[in-house]
Amino acid sequence: QKEVEQNSGPLSVPEGAIASLNCTYSDRVSQSFFWYRQYSGKSPELIMSIYSNGDKEDGRFTAQLNKASQYVSLLIRDSQPSDSATYLCAVNEGRGSQGNLIFGKGTKLSVKP
Amino acid sequence: EPEVTQTPSHQVTQMGQEVILRCVPISNHLYFYWYRQILGQKVEFLVSFYNNEISEKSEIFDDQFSVERPDGSNFTLKIRSTKLEDSAMYFCASSEAGGGSGNTIYFGEGSWLTVV
Numbered sequence: 001q002k003e004v005e006q007n008s009g010p011l012s013v014p015e016g017a018i019a020s021l022n023c024t025y026s027d028r029v030s031q032s033f034f035w036y037r038q039y040s041g042k043s044p045e046l047i048m049s050i051y052s053n054g055d056k057e058d059g060r061f062t063a064q065l066n067k068a069s070q071y072v073s074l075l076i077r078d079s080q081p082s083d084s085a086t087y088l089c090a091v092n093e094g095r096g097s098q099g100n101l102i103f104g105k106g107t108k109l110s111v112k113p
Numbered sequence: 114e115p116e117v118t119q120t121p122s123h124q125v126t127q128m129g130q131e132v133i134l135r136c137v138p139i140s141n142h143l144y145f146y147w148y149r150q151i152l153g154q155k156v157e158f159l160v161s162f163y164n165n166e167i168s169e170k171s172e173i174f175d176d177q178f179s180v181e182r183p184d185g186s187n188f189t190l191k192i193r194s195t196k197l198e199d200s201a202m203y204f205c206a207s208s209e210a211g212g213g214s215g216n217t218i219y220f221g222e223g224s225w226l227t228v229v
Contacts, residue, residue, distance in 0.1 A: 034217075034218075043220040043221060044220050046217060049217055088156065090156075100161060101218060102158070105154070
């Protein structure tokens with residue numbers, strides 16, 4: 001059974017701080033990794049994708065991937081109250097998989113003004 | 114910005130009834146998906162569809178479910194003989210390519226199904 005694990009939180013950080021979200025996955029052949037943001041009652045919204053080991057930065061967001069440790073993280077710098085949401089880690093097996101994303105349960109982030 | 118659109122946004126149905134959820138994927142996308150999210154639980158893959166046929170399906174997607182692309186723009190999920198446990202948010206999604214790097218999947222706003 002392929003699993004994606006996340007700490008459910010809630011993770012509470014003050015406005016302006018760095019929020020660090022972590023995810024581990026069980027399937028070593030996984031190829032593509034995604035972070036989605038989901039506001040309550042809304043659909044997942046893609047924040048970052050990462051495919052190679054190392055860091056990938058996009059604005060205030062940095063995704064980090066370590067395939068050897070089967071670990072993905074998301075850093076949010078200068079956190080804003082509008083960043084308060086549930087962050088979903090998702091993994092795609094790739095290698096012929098047609099988009100079967102395996103999601104974690106999500107980490108609820110609360111940014112306090 | 115192109116988006117995946119879904120209808121209805123919310124549907125209430127009686128147990129045992131059939132439900133059809135509709136989706137219009139992003140126009141140049143070739144791969145289509147249905148996911149569901151039971152309240153408070155994780156997003157779960159149901160099925161992927163490419164070139165007018167199912168390419169992958171999960172254990173959840175049993176004979177009660179079917180998908181169809183009846184024309185060039187719509188993609189539907191049919192649930193026959195609904196059960197209470199089918200109550201969930203159903204997300205349609207699409208992507209330009211399938212599998213491996215570059216497979217960014219875009220989600221619609223969801224159809225909330227309540228079975229009573």
